[in-house]
Amino acid sequence: MEIFGSTFDDSVFSESRDRASVSVSSYSPKLCESEWFCQSEALDTDDSLEKQKVYKFRGDLAVRRGDYQKALDAYSSCLQWIADNNLTIRRDVLEGMARCCTRLGQRERALHLTELLSKEASNTCHLTSLLLLKVSIFQHFGAVESSVCVLQQLCSLLPFNPWHWLSLGQTCEQLLGRSPGAAEEQEAGQVEEEEEEEEEFSQDRIWLKACACFIRTRLLLRILQQQQSSFVLRRSESALQLMEEALRRLQPGEPRLQALTEVMSEDLVPEKMREDYQDGESLSSVSLQSFRERWWDKVLLRGRGASQGTGTDTET
Structure with a gap:
């Protein structure tokens, strides 16, 4: 009995002259003038x-x-000509439109476009791009609290990316000294439980969250x-210096610093940090609740336990 794949066709070893020649038709590349797509014809x-292609190129050039x-x-016109199965170009154009709306001060339309993108998000890369887009929109309009909520989802999606944790810590630090919702109008659905919003963004909690994020980074x-x-x-060395400066500003105190370090390092084991496991969480599990369950509830518990440390005490 022959083992599957153990035999070969003799033609594989035949001389090249014995094989049928295949004629290749001549090819003339298309030559285009610079910015040809701007011409009316x-x-x-x-x-x-x-x-x-014409509308997409015109939009990209206008953005530049x-x-x-x-x-x-141009992007709006392009959208009408995109085939239903060309999801890659469609996502690219919708994101371009959202960024243009942001620059033009059209916040509601920009957020509406992100909702269209969210319906088509089917993998980690899609969701990462969407969340980063939403962060840029909220930050442009000064919606810092909404930025915090989205960055928490990013950290849940990619828990071993230090730059998302750094962004979350820096954004939390921006909120210190401000009353909840003072400089922004909260979008419906951005905070899961509106009745807990004031408590969620209290100064003590924001201070503690900033400390935890910088420690994790x-x-x-x-x-x-x-x-x-x-x-x-x-770049990493420069970021580490920023972390040390940030923690000196926040002054968490040695007992709390040690407690928060233990919490934020619990999942930092080689098995979980291997590249195979860094493809993000499932799309359905990326939520504010995921962030609370994995880190925040533990941070609050350990933070209270270490309240004898220096710095701002957490609420009781």
Whole structure:
């Protein structure tokens, strides 16, 4: 009995001259002038794909030049010519439209476009791009509390990415000294339980969350430093200096610093941090509740237990 795959076709070993020759037709590449898509005759075609390209290129060029209204118009026209199965280009155009709306001060329309994107998010990369887009929109309009909520989802999605934790810590620090909701109007649905919103964004809790995020960032960067070099290593070293300065400003005190370090390092084990496990959580599990259950509830519990440390005490 022959083992599957153990025999070969003799033609594989035949001389090249014995094989049938395949004629290749001549190929003439298409030559395009610079910014050819800006010409009016570029749209003189019945090919929907060609029209899609023209409008997409016009939008990209307008964004590069800072003409966001012109870019928005071009992207809107492009959207009409995108095939239903071309989800990649559709997502790219919708994101471009959302960023243009943000620059033009059209907050509601920008957030509406993110909702359209969320319905088509089918993997970790899609959701990561969507959450980063929402963060940029909220930060542009000064909606710091909403930015915190979205960054918490990012940290739940990619728990071993130090830069998301750094962004969350820095955003929390921006809220210190402000009353909850003082500089923004909360979007419906951004905070899961509105009755707990004031407590969630109290100064004590925000201070404690900032400390925990900076500690988590420092832990992750120290681990990653072991396999870094060149400019990547220098970037991590600069970020670590920022962490030390931030913690000196916040003054968590040694007992609380140790307690928070224990909480934020519990899942930092080689088995969980392998690249195979860093593809993010399932889309359905990425929520504010996920962040609370994995870290925040423990941070509150340990923070209260270490309340004898220096710095601002957590609420009781």
